[in-house]
Amino acid sequence: MMLKNNSKIPLDKFIDKALYDKSKGYYTNKNPFGHQGDFITSPNVSVMFSEIVSIWLVAFWEKLGMPKKINIVELGAGNGEMMYQILKTVDNFKKFRSSSKFYISEKSSYLKKIQKKKIGKYNVKWIDNLNKISKCPSIFIANEFFDSLPIKQFIKTKNIWSERFICLKNNKLQFIDLKTKSSKIEKIINNKLPNKLNFIEHSPLAFKILKIISQIILKQNGGLLIIDYGYNSKKMFNTLQSVKKHKKNNFFENVYQSDITHMVNFNYYKKKIKDMKLDLLKLTTQREFLIKMGILERAEIISNKLSFSQKSDIYFRLKRLIDKKEMGSLFKVFFATKKENNFKLGF
Ligand SMILES: C[S@@+](CC[C@H](N)C(=O)[O-])C[C@H]1O[C@@H](n2cnc3c(N)ncnc32)[C@H](O)[C@@H]1O
Numbered sequence: 001m002m003l004k005n006n007s008k009i010p011l012d013k014f015i016d017k018a019l020y021d022k023s024k025g026y027y028t029n030k031n032p033f034g035h036q037g038d039f040i041t042s043p044n045v046s047v048m049f050s051e052i053v054s055i056w057l058v059a060f061w062e063k064l065g066m067p068k069k070i071n072i073v074e075l076g077a078g079n080g081e082m083m084y085q086i087l088k089t090v091d092n093f094k095k096f097r098s099s100s101k102f103y104i105s106e107k108s109s110y111l112k113k114i115q116k117k118k119i120g121k122y123n124v125k126w127i128d129n130l131n132k133i134s135k136c137p138s139i140f141i142a143n144e145f146f147d148s149l150p151i152k153q154f155i156k157t158k159n160i161w162s163e164r165f166i167c168l169k170n171n172k173l174q175f176i177d178l179k180t181k182s183s184k185i186e187k188i189i190n191n192k193l194p195n196k197l198n199f200i201e202h203s204p205l206a207f208k209i210l211k212i213i214s215q216i217i218l219k220q221n222g223g224l225l226i227i228d229y230g231y232n233s234k235k236m237f238n239t240l241q242s243v244k245k246h247k248k249n250n251f252f253e254n255v256y257q258s259d260i261t262h263m264v265n266f267n268y269y270k271k272k273i274k275d276m277k278l279d280l281l282k283l284t285t286q287r288e289f290l291i292k293m294g295i296l297e298r299a300e301i302i303s304n305k306l307s308f309s310q311k312s313d314i315y316f317r318l319k320r321l322i323d324k325k326e327m328g329s330l331f332k333v334f335f336a337t338k339k340e341n342n343f344k345l346g347f
Pocket residue numbers: 027033041042043044075076077078079082105106107108111142143144145148149
């Protein structure tokens with residue numbers, strides 16, 4: 001275990017070690033995607049998902065005035081499936097294809113290897129620093145990226161704020177809330193503490209990354225498309241969870257062998273990104289976005305000449321992506337750009 005008896009560590013540091021420790025971390029050693037793995041993401045449910053994202057990218061590029069150079073940057077590419085399908089799809093849009101430079105920002109060197117095996121033959125660049133991309137308009141895409149970043153939790157009880165830590169006591173991991181100063185939290189969240197909130201979930205890394213992205217968009221133009229497991233409310237909830245083999249896992253069991261995620265609070269993201277001066281912000285459900293972008297028509301076209309069993313396979317995959325009881329409403333699509341771009345397709 002990462003802790004010595006009677007020692008403690010802030011929640012975000014614990015998550016970072018559990019997921020990304022250089023030798024034992026979950027994402028350092030494992031390909032967690034698919035039926036054999038621990039969870040499945042939309043690009044791995046159906047290629048139609050990435051095809052729709054590709055069409056959206058081409059349409060946004062057109063709205064930006066078809067710049068001769070554009071960066072397409074994927075954050076956290078997992079097993080590389082979405083980028084692979086995007087590269088294949090945009091082959092049908094020659095002008096867009098030849099104007100685009102594709103980048104992946106990926107933290108796990110294990111997953112980077114899997115990605116390179118899959119799409120190494122294409123012209124994709126892997127980067128560690130987002131500021132290294134070419135100086136031209138840039139579209140950032142992130143599917144289930146932000147929910148995998150480490151978070152801090154702050155709790156107010158009887159007007160006193162605490163920060164959540166993990167400690168090891170008698171060889172058992174447990175949560176412990178330690179008193180902290182409001183001014184310390186305000187420095188971390190870069191805002192005054194709202195009176196009405198008694199609970200805050202905040203990822204310092206997410207907002208560090210969002211700051212870099214919004215500065216690039218403000219300077220060079222472009223936008224950010226986030227697709228993630230999340231909710232839209234002023235109130236914040238404790239959404240921390242551990243997942244193993246497609247089921248919820250006790251947070252302190254199977255550390256290093258289970259995924260740790262949280263739900264993105266899009267209301268909070270909207271506020272913070274507005275503070276970063278991006279002023280066209282759109283939010284909808286994965287269902288609405290995919291349907292507005294034509295996924296039903298796409299399914300119709302590709303299933304046209306297929307057998308009944310192939311058709312039903314497409315149907316079940318589509319249902320998984322858009323059904324309100326499945327990924328359709330729990331997953332949200334969020335878009336941030338400059339007002340002057342006036343682009344709302346899919347929202
Ligand atoms: C839940 S997976 C999603 C993968 C993929 N986007 C998909 O939908 O299948 C999260 C991905 O983000 C990567 N990741 C996490 N933190 C990162 C960071 N700080 N920088 C770059 N990649 C990161 C993980 O290694 C993993 O590839």
